[in-house]
Amino acid sequence: xxxxxxxxxxxxxxxxxxxxxxxxxxxxxxxxxxxxxxxxxxxxxxxxxxxxxxxxxxxxxxxxxxxxxxxxxxxxxxxxxxxxxxxxxxxxxxxxxxxxxxxxxxxxxxxxxxxxxxxxxxxxxxxxxxxxxxxxxxxxxxxxxxxxxxxxxxxxxxxxxxxxxxxxxxxxxxxxxxxxxxxxxxxxxxxxxxxxxxxxxxxxxxxxxxxxxxxxxxxxxxxxxxxxxxxxxxxxxxxxxxxxxxxxxxxxxxxxxxxxxxxxxxxxxxxxxxxxxxxxxxxxxxxxxxxxxxxxxxxxxxxxxxxxxxxxxxxxxxxxxxxxxxxxxxxxxxxxxxxxxxxxxxxxxxxxxxxxxxxxxxxxxxxxxxxxxxxxxxxxxxxxxxxxxxxxxxxxxxxxxxxxxxxxxxxxxxxxxxxxxxxxxxxxxxxxxxxxxxxxxxxxxxxxxxxxxxxxxxxxxxxxxxxxxxxxxx
Ligand code: GLN
Numbered sequence: 001x002x003x004x005x006x007x008x009x010x011x012x013x014x015x016x017x018x019x020x021x022x023x024x025x026x027x028x029x030x031x032x033x034x035x036x037x038x039x040x041x042x043x044x045x046x047x048x049x050x051x052x053x054x055x056x057x058x059x060x061x062x063x064x065x066x067x068x069x070x071x072x073x074x075x076x077x078x079x080x081x082x083x084x085x086x087x088x089x090x091x092x093x094x095x096x097x098x099x100x101x102x103x104x105x106x107x108x109x110x111x112x113x114x115x116x117x118x119x120x121x122x123x124x125x126x127x128x129x130x131x132x133x134x135x136x137x138x139x140x141x142x143x144x145x146x147x148x149x150x151x152x153x154x155x156x157x158x159x160x161x162x163x164x165x166x167x168x169x170x171x172x173x174x175x176x177x178x179x180x181x182x183x184x185x186x187x188x189x190x191x192x193x194x195x196x197x198x199x200x201x202x203x204x205x206x207x208x209x210x211x212x213x214x215x216x217x218x219x220x221x222x223x224x225x226x227x228x229x230x231x232x233x234x235x236x237x238x239x240x241x242x243x244x245x246x247x248x249x250x251x252x253x254x255x256x257x258x259x260x261x262x263x264x265x266x267x268x269x270x271x272x273x274x275x276x277x278x279x280x281x282x283x284x285x286x287x288x289x290x291x292x293x294x295x296x297x298x299x300x301x302x303x304x305x306x307x308x309x310x311x312x313x314x315x316x317x318x319x320x321x322x323x324x325x326x327x328x329x330x331x332x333x334x335x336x337x338x339x340x341x342x343x344x345x346x347x348x349x350x351x352x353x354x355x356x357x358x359x360x361x362x363x364x365x366x367x368x369x370x371x372x373x374x375x376x377x378x379x380x381x382x383x384x385x386x387x388x389x390x391x392x393x394x395x396x397x398x399x400x401x402x403x404x405x406x407x408x409x410x411x412x413x414x415x416x417x418x419x420x421x422x423x424x425x426x427x428x429x430x431x432x433x434x435x436x437x438x439x440x441x442x443x444x445x446x447x448x449x450x451x452x453x454x455x456x457x458x459x460x461x462x463x464x465x466x467x468x469x470x471x472x473x474x
Contacts, residue, residue, distance in 0.1 A: 001033035003472060007165035011466065013074060013222045016168070020065055020072045027065065027073075031058035034075055037166045038120060044471065045142040045151070047160035048120040049080045050088045060117045069115020070229065076111065077167040079155050080121040081128060083202035084108050087118070091204045093126040094137040094335035095324055105202025106234045107171055107213060114229040122170055123157030124178070127321070128206045129339045130154050131181055131409040134400045137337055142396070144186060144469040145435050149393040152182030152409075158216045159186035164471050169217035169226055175206050176309050177388075177413030179214045180425035184388035184438025187427045187467055189455070191215045191223045194445045195420035196241040198227075199234035207316035208239075210309075210417050218465040220426075220456045221249065227448070244446065250453040255290050258450070260441075261297035261381030266412070272391045278428040278437045282385060286454070289461065295381050299373040304366050305415040306407055311350050311363035312418075318347025342403065367418045374419040374444075383443040383450050387412045388425040392435040416442045426455045427464040436467075 009016045009030075019025045035054045041047050057075070064073035078084065081091045085104040090096040104112075111118070125135035133141040133156030141156040143149040144163045151160045158170035159182035172179045174192040183190025191214045198213035205211060213230075217223040224247050233242045262283065267276060286292040321336075321344060323329075336344065350359035377384060389409060399405040416423040423442040431437050441451045459465045 001029055003037065003165070006033050006037060007468060010075060010165050010168040011218050013168070013225060016074050017072055027058060027061050031061060034119060034166065037164070040471065041160065041164045041166050044147060045144055045160045045164070046139045047123055047141050047157040049090055049092060049123050049138060049157070050121040052087065052119055057117060057119055064115035064117055067115070069113070071111075071115040073115055073117045074168045075119050076116045077120045077122050077158065077161045077170045078108065078118060079124050079158050079170060079172045081124065081173055081204040082108055082171060083204070084118065084121065087121065089121065089204075091127050092124045092136040092138055093340070094337070096329060099329060103202065106199035106236060107230050108202065110230045111171070119167065120161070122155065122161055125154035125156070125339070126337060127204070127317070127340055128154040128173060128175055128178055129317070129343060131177065131406050132399070133157065134396065135337070135339045137335065140396055143393045144471060145430070146393065149395055149435070150185065152185035152393065154178040154182075155216060156182045159183055159188055159190070162188045162216050162218060163469060165468055169215055169222065171230070172214055172216050173203055174212050174214050174417065175210045176313060176417045177410040179216055180388050180413050180423055180440055181409060183216050184425045184440075185393040185436060187430070187436030187438070187469070189217050189220060189223060189427070189465065190388075190425040191217065191227070192416070192423050193227065193231070193448055194241070194422045196239050197244060198231045199237040199240050201234055201236035205320040207313040208320065209316060210313060212417070220452045220459060224249070224452055241446075247448045247452060249456050250449060252290065252457055255292065255453055255457060258290070258383070258454070259293045259295055259381045260286060261295050261377055261384045263299060263302070263384065263386055264296060265298055266302050267387065270390050271387060274392070274431045274437055275387050275390070278439055279385065279387065282428060282439055282458075285458065290457070297377045297380055297384070299370070299377055299415065301366060301369040301373050302415050305370060305418060306411055308363045308366045308370065308418060309410070309414045310346070310407055311359050312367065314343040314347035315350045315360050316347070318344045318351065339403070370415050371419040374415070374421055378444040383441050383447070383454065386440050386442065388438045388440040392431050392433070392437060412440065421445055422448050422451060424451045424455055426458065427467060429464065430467065
């Protein structure tokens with residue numbers, strides 16, 4: 001099977017469903033083509049930690065098709081922080097290099113039941129700490145549009161898998177930007193729903209008041225389909241909100257009365273010209289096509305997001321990581337690497353009596369102010385349009401010596417995480433250098449329908465979900 005044919009199948013559930021229903025697919029050939037592409041993507045971009053055997057993939061594909069499960073075997077990947085029974089799960093950390101879990105995360109179980117076929121576990125920054133996958137304890141992943149650059153992180157391998165077209169979607173996790181930022185840098189769609197939408201049972205915990213399970217994919221309709229299959233209450237995770245509505249796309253006529261807020265004041269410094277241009281293009285598009293009204297809004301505490309996050313997230317991480325004490329998961333290679341050690345120290349310090357009030361408690365107060373900024377903004381506008389990242393993909397090694405520079409990558413994604421509101425990054429176009437430019441829509445709690453409808457309208461007109469990097473010498 002040719003790469004373009006395979007991409008048509010993984011890139012649209014409608015195409016996949018049609019091909020399965022018309023019995024056009026030879027599943028042996030599909031499994032073989034998927035494996036070849038997985039290998040190619042691994043060789044060139046190091047997107048995976050574990051790739052499943054072709055025979056296992058084929059067996060599950062067949063079963064999912066035969067039993068007519070809702071996803072009909074549609075092949076997907078998972079960030080390697082989700083516990084998968086019998087399949088190695090490492091969080092891209094050496095410490096868990098040989099960990100084969102005896103149970104499965106709720107999301108994985110739900111996807112098995114829904115008939116998705118898991119192909120591989122994707123590479124990320126170890127424990128989810130980073131914005132480039134350079135902090136993976138195994139190897140960095142590479143940007144599919146330019147292998148000398150990073151794909152973003154921490155879910156970098158996930159974004160590569162979807163961007164190259166080997167994976168239909170990747171189940172990922174976003175604490176401060178880990179879904180939206182790599183989606184932006186690698187040219188795909190990064191969906192972080194409202195905090196508490198999807199069960200985190202069996203997701204390796206980083207910062208529990210922020211960790212949000214989400215999806216990296218292409219067409220927003222397909223992302224909603226997967227979302228509806230995995231969200232909702234779980235008796236194993238008390239933080240999931242029980243009364244969630246179905247996310248449904250609104251008709252374009254319903255979008256005409258919307259007001260979108262934009263934030264010129266947060267974009268004054270350090271934002272690439274081309275990203276600012278992209279903001280204007282998207283504004284013009286929605287104005288012209290839908291008559292949407294744009295209003296300037298201010299989020300006065302937005303600028304404190306990164307500082308607040310880098311007290312709270314390491315504090316919670318230092319507590320969550322204390323379970324890797326050498327007794328439970330072994331300690332042959334007691335391998336916490338630099339970034340994890342840095343966070344354990346910062347977190348422990350912020351929580352220590354004597355410093356607690358000055359750092360941890362203070363950060364909690366600022367978090368509340370940021371949350372209130374969003375609530376106030378959403379009294380004035382329906383959703384917000386903002387950059388996902390300050391720049392397009394940077395070079396491997398360019399920022400790895402300076403943690404602060406990497407932390408600043410998340411300047412536009414962290415505030416929505418602190419407020420627990422949904423945010424979706426979508427591809428606007430490629431830059432003059434051929435690198436993806438992504439922007440973000442952020443909305444009120446549980447208003448995923450507004451965000452997805454606006455993006456669906458964009459994709460329908462602009463076909464940006466069909467943009468792929470060239471990965472073979474054709
Ligand atoms: N880049 C951020 C960090 O390093 C966010 C990571 C994430 O969302 N998992 O913490």
